[in-house]
Amino acid sequence: MTTASASPTRNRRNRRAEILEAAARLFAARGFHGVPIEDIGAAVGVSGPALYRHFSGKDALLSEMLLDVSSRLRESAVTVVTTSPGPEESLDALLAAHITFALEQPALITVHDRELGNVPERERRQIRRLQRLYVEEWVTVLAELHPSCPAARLRAATHAVFGLLNSTPHSAGELPAQRMRPLLHAMARAALTAAVKDH
Amino acid sequence: MTTASASPTRNRRNRRAEILEAAARLFAARGFHGVPIEDIGAAVGVSGPALYRHFSGKDALLSEMLLDVSSRLRESAVTVVTTSPGPEESLDALLAAHITFALEQPALITVHDRELGNVPERERRQIRRLQRLYVEEWVTVLAELHPSCPAARLRAATHAVFGLLNSTPHSAGELPAQRMRPLLHAMARAALTAAVKDH
DNA sequence: GGTGCACGTTAGCGATGACTAACATCCGTG
DNA sequence: CACGGATGTTAGTCATCGCTAACGTGCACC
Numbered sequence: 001m002t003t004a005s006a007s008p009t010r011n012r013r014n015r016r017a018e019i020l021e022a023a024a025r026l027f028a029a030r031g032f033h034g035v036p037i038e039d040i041g042a043a044v045g046v047s048g049p050a051l052y053r054h055f056s057g058k059d060a061l062l063s064e065m066l067l068d069v070s071s072r073l074r075e076s077a078v079t080v081v082t083t084s085p086g087p088e089e090s091l092d093a094l095l096a097a098h099i100t101f102a103l104e105q106p107a108l109i110t111v112h113d114r115e116l117g118n119v120p121e122r123e124r125r126q127i128r129r130l131q132r133l134y135v136e137e138w139v140t141v142l143a144e145l146h147p148s149c150p151a152a153r154l155r156a157a158t159h160a161v162f163g164l165l166n167s168t169p170h171s172a173g174e175l176p177a178q179r180m181r182p183l184l185h186a187m188a189r190a191a192l193t194a195a196v197k198d199h
Numbered sequence: 200m201t202t203a204s205a206s207p208t209r210n211r212r213n214r215r216a217e218i219l220e221a222a223a224r225l226f227a228a229r230g231f232h233g234v235p236i237e238d239i240g241a242a243v244g245v246s247g248p249a250l251y252r253h254f255s256g257k258d259a260l261l262s263e264m265l266l267d268v269s270s271r272l273r274e275s276a277v278t279v280v281t282t283s284p285g286p287e288e289s290l291d292a293l294l295a296a297h298i299t300f301a302l303e304q305p306a307l308i309t310v311h312d313r314e315l316g317n318v319p320e321r322e323r324r325q326i327r328r329l330q331r332l333y334v335e336e337w338v339t340v341l342a343e344l345h346p347s348c349p350a351a352r353l354r355a356a357t358h359a360v361f362g363l364l365n366s367t368p369h370s371a372g373e374l375p376a377q378r379m380r381p382l383l384h385a386m387a388r389a390a391l392t393a394a395v396k397d398h
Numbered sequence: 399g400g401t402g403c404a405c406g407t408t409a410g411c412g413a414t415g416a417c418t419a420a421c422a423t424c425c426g427t428g
Numbered sequence: 429c430a431c432g433g434a435t436g437t438t439a440g441t442c443a444t445c446g447c448t449a450a451c452g453t454g455c456a457c458c
Contacts, residue, residue: 033230034230036415049438050435050436050437052417054435057416153374155373156374160363160366161363163362163364163365163369165359170312171354174355175351183359186393187359187360193389194386195385235445236447245406246407246408248407251447252406
């Protein structure tokens with residue numbers, strides 16, 4: 001039905017990625033329980049139970065999706081922090097990386113902070129752990145910049161900034177990404193600066 | 200089974216409110232489609248189909264919930280803006296009102312910006328309209344303060360600030376509300392100030 | 399003190415959805 | 429060329445869920 005394929009391995013990888021991408025879009029729009037497996041299949045041109053050739057179930061699909069996002073975010077944070085000359089540059093790089101992700105993968109970002117509750121216990125713990133580590137990267141950098149600010153306050157501020165950055169899907173059409181990026185960066189920096197003042 | 204009641208009207212009101220409240224909590228935690236009607240009933244001490252004595256269906260329950268939130272937010276914004284002496288005070292009052300709502304009704308805020316897609320077409324349009332009007336209250340105030348800033352940028356900044364303020368449920372236990380309130384206020388103000396600079 | 403309405407119950411129906419079974423097809427490989 | 433694995437199909441099973449039906453029961457009111 002489709003065009004010729006290069007190699008089975010190649011194809012399998014693509015199909016899996018395709019499915020994850022389509023599922024992310026659908027989950028973001030209608031919620032995990034609002035999307036039948038049939039629809040996910042349809043979105044990639046196969047129908048229904050074909051998905052079980054690639055994932056052991058709907059839960060596994062969601063788990064893999066969130067685990068992937070969490071570890072990518074966390075990894076990028078570690079990389080960025082270890083390669084920056086100082087905390088100021090670290091913070092800017094963390095912001096830039098998160099904004100890039102939020103602008104390029106709005107569906108993943110959306111699912112990432114909505115559907116954790118639908119992930120089976122075991123994987124949920126892993127994901128939570130990765131999320132916590134990601135937050136701690138931010139908190140560590142902020143603590144270097146403002147040692148006198150209590151960690152709890154830094155954590156709360158970090159969560160608030162995530163909320164700001166992840167709001168991208170809501171203001172979809174307002175501004176082009178090219179303008180959105182510096183706007184978000186400036187707003188987030190200003191918010192963080194305000195957060196650590198006069199505590 | 201329960202204790203004596205004062206009047207039927209009184210009771211009916213309470214039961215409806217009780218149901219809406221419990222449903223909000225459940226929807227926020229597991230998503231609209233993830234919550235069976237049975238569970239909503241159980242959360243208020245009745246079981247299953249008793250809800251149909253108060254709402255015409257699950258959809259209607261969600262619709263009423265979101266319509267209520269949207270109109271309350273919008274109304275509070277109108278009140279606040281018309282009673283403030285100037286735009287500066289308006290902005291602070293808008294922030295204060297939104298923060299109060301987000302801190303006191305985290306479940307409602309969560310459902311409000313997640314489940315719109317599950318509301319039937321007709322009501323969805325009403326809700327969208329109210330949301331748009333709410334945003335426009337903010338944009339109008341911001342435009343008075345910074346007339347040279349393009350409206351699209353103000354709208355995007357407003358959405359971003361909503362994301363920041365509505366992130367409350369994510370940082371639940373980090374800080375007490377008493378500390379959270381001024382923190383969010385300061386961060387949001389700073390973010391807005393940064394947003395309207397050098398466009 | 400009967401009557402009607404508000405409010406609840408349990409049983410069951412019809413639809414849907416996750417998943418399995420059984421079978422087909424393509425394609426690289428010995 | 430036979431074989432086997434990867435990948436797909438359709439049909440069917442079983443559980444769940446929204447909702448309706450039929451049936452109590454207490455309380456306000458004439």
